[in-house]
Amino acid sequence: MKSVIIAFFLSLFGFTSMAQVADKMKKHSGETLEVKVIKVGETAVSYKYPGEDAEQTIGKYAIAEITYGASGRKETISEKIVVSEEGDWEKVVIISDASEVVGLKKGEEVKGKTAGLISYNTAGSADKKATRRLMQAAAEMGAPFILMTSDKSDGFGVKQSMKKGITYSYK
DSSP states (O other): OHHHHHHHHHHHHHHHHHHTOOEEEEETTSOEEEEEEEEEOSSEEEEEOTTOOOEEEEEGGGEEEEEOTTTOOEEEOOOOOOOOSGGGGGGOEEEOOGGGGTTSEEEEEEEEEOOOSSOOOOHHHHHHHHHHHHHHHHHHTTOSEEEEEEEEEEOTTOOEEEEEEEEEEOO
C-alpha cells in the first residue's frame, strides 16, 4: 500500500512539473526569456514569468521565435530587419501604434519634409518624398523602425508634407 501511495505522488509530481515547462521566447537582441506564453496576437505577444500572475506584453517585432516547452514546437514570430546604411532605407518599417515597439530600444527623433513655398509637388508626391526622407534619416542611423509621431500636410495651395517619428532598434 505504501508503494502505491509513493508511486501516485511521484506520478502526480511528474505531471505537475511537465505542465509547468517554460516556453522559450528568443528576442532579436539575442536574449532568451523563459516564460509562459499566454497569447500570440496580431501585433504583440502576451506572457507571464514563472511564479507570477502579472501578464506582460511585448511587440512582435522584438521577438524572433518561440519554442513551446510542452511540445517543443518552434514558431517564427518575425524576421530580423537589418539596416546598416542609408541605402537600406526601403527596409525601414513605419509603425503607428506604440504597442508594437514594446521591447525595442528607443532612439532619436527623425524628420522628413518637402521643401518650401514654391513647389512642383502634388499632394501625393509631397507625401511620398517626406516619407522617403524620414526613412532615409532612420536608415542613416541604422534604425529599422520608426514610430510615427506627426504627419502633417499643408493645404492652401502649397504642397508641403512634414513627418516626424522616433527611431527604434533591437536592444
